[in-house]
Amino acid sequence: MSQRGGISKPILPGQTVGIYGGGQLGRMLAQVARRTGYRVHVFTPEDDSPAGHFANQVFVAPDTDEEAFRRFANSIDVLTFEFENVSAASLEWVPERVPIRPGPQVFWTAQDRGREKAFLQKYGLPLPKFATVDSLADLERAAQVVGLPAVLKTSAGGYDGKGQAVIRDSSELANAWQAVQERPSTLEAFVDLACEVSVIVARDVWGACGVYGPIENHHTNHILDLSVCPARVEAGVAHRACELARKVADHFELVGLICIEFFVTAEGEVLVNEIAPRPHNSGHLTIEGFAVSQFEQQLRCVCGLPLGSTVQRTPVAMANLLGDLWFPHEPNWRALLASPETYLHLYDKNSPRPGRKMGHVTVCATDVERAALTAVNARDSLGLPWE
Numbered sequence: 001m002s003q004r005g006g007i008s009k010p011i012l013p014g015q016t017v018g019i020y021g022g023g024q025l026g027r028m029l030a031q032v033a034r035r036t037g038y039r040v041h042v043f044t045p046e047d048d049s050p051a052g053h054f055a056n057q058v059f060v061a062p063d064t065d066e067e068a069f070r071r072f073a074n075s076i077d078v079l080t081f082e083f084e085n086v087s088a089a090s091l092e093w094v095p096e097r098v099p100i101r102p103g104p105q106v107f108w109t110a111q112d113r114g115r116e117k118a119f120l121q122k123y124g125l126p127l128p129k130f131a132t133v134d135s136l137a138d139l140e141r142a143a144q145v146v147g148l149p150a151v152l153k154t155s156a157g158g159y160d161g162k163g164q165a166v167i168r169d170s171s172e173l174a175n176a177w178q179a180v181q182e183r184p185s186t187l188e189a190f191v192d193l194a195c196e197v198s199v200i201v202a203r204d205v206w207g208a209c210g211v212y213g214p215i216e217n218h219h220t221n222h223i224l225d226l227s228v229c230p231a232r233v234e235a236g237v238a239h240r241a242c243e244l245a246r247k248v249a250d251h252f253e254l255v256g257l258i259c260i261e262f263f264v265t266a267e268g269e270v271l272v273n274e275i276a277p278r279p280h281n282s283g284h285l286t287i288e289g290f291a292v293s294q295f296e297q298q299l300r301c302v303c304g305l306p307l308g309s310t311v312q313r314t315p316v317a318m319a320n321l322l323g324d325l326w327f328p329h330e331p332n333w334r335a336l337l338a339s340p341e342t343y344l345h346l347y348d349k350n351s352p353r354p355g356r357k358m359g360h361v362t363v364c365a366t367d368v369e370r371a372a373l374t375a376v377n378a379r380d381s382l383g384l385p386w387e
């Protein structure tokens with residue numbers, strides 16, 4: 001087996017972990033890596049990035065800059081990722097001695113909703129009805145096959161509900177096609193949701209899996225608002241979601257971390273919504289709620305070390321802090337932290353904008369209801385006037 005795909009010598013503290021991407025997911029990975037004694041190099045187009053502040057060295061360039069990317073890739077001992085839209089071309093510039101974890105195949109699949117769904121379908125994973133769409137005529141045919149209401153989603157580059165249009169009846173088809181800017185898309189049946197859950201799987205170089213979840217997720221305006229764990233779903237649903245998530249990780253022969261988002265239908269069916277081969281916003285609550293966080297597991301897996309424990313320490317909830325909270329006045333941090341069960345994470349982004357993820361708050365409690373309520377109340381208290 002080649003070193004790149006297979007088991008090689010572990011990467012140890014003192015060696016250098018390369019992180020592709022400079023956002024908050026990379027920041028929290030870098031925090032764990034630095035604390036554990038690794039060196040961290042970050043590649044990002046952003047001058048002043050959340051992950052960059054925890055790196056020993058930052059390479060600021062677009063990923064089309066071959067010279068800069070090669071310098072980065074030559075300076076590291078393993079490459080991992082904090083987002084999935086990596087350029088396949090740049091991975092060709094990584095020297096053979098540097099393992100790429102997870103491997104390029106996973107990103108190629110996850111970057112495109114159509115490819116992702118085809119992959120999942122091939123392995124028999126349950127999905128909402130869907131069809132891929134390349135033209136308005138395709139969309140009209142797809143609406144017949146999938147049925148309406150449905151959601152049209154661009155196949156590449158969508159996140160936080162961007163690049164999506166809900167179609168209620170056939171009079172809305174042309175508008176929806178405009179809304180996705182006539183880009184290759186996927187039409188998906190609208191699912192009558194009982195709830196949404198995610199499962200995060202860490203898989204090491206030997207194929208052992210650590211499973212977090214299911215985590216129950218609540219979205220507002222398509223952006224994750226609140227996550228709680230354990231999810232308030234029936235044991236059968238929880239078991240099924242974990243089993244399906246593990247299957248996805250195995251089929252990819254993943255080394256690293258993957259998050260599977262699920263729709264749970266009113267009938268208790270568990271359908272795969274989408275996958276992300278990286279740490280996930282819904283997994284932030286693993287930092288305080290679990291023995292070992294999603295970020296530490298990512299680090300261990302990509303460094304070729306055995307998994308840590310995924311035992312949950314305590315019921316836990318996480319609320320996202322969006323830029324909206326910075327208006328009309330500076331958030332009242334003292335009020336937020338008044339409860340000692342409350343943990344604040346800020347991502348050091350300099351310009352708060354509505355909808356921008358600026359940080360999150362985590363609350364550990366004796367049960368999830370209390371954790372969720374405290375987290376939401378703590379966030380609401382940010383709006384209180386400063387004394």
Ligand SMILES: Nc1ncnc2c1ncn2[C@@H]1O[C@H](COP(=O)(O)OP(=O)(O)O)[C@@H](O)[C@H]1O
Pocket residue numbers: 128151153158159160161162188189190191192193196219222261273274
């Ligand atoms: N087919 C669907 N049926 C019902 N709700 C949906 C559907 N697709 C998306 N949504 C809602 O929109 C959210 C964002 O969609 P998702 O496909 O996860 O895209 P993103 O990449 O933006 O996260 C979902 O978490 C869900 O709340």
Ligand SMILES: [Mg+2]
Pocket residue numbers: 160261274
């Ligand atoms: Mg999603």
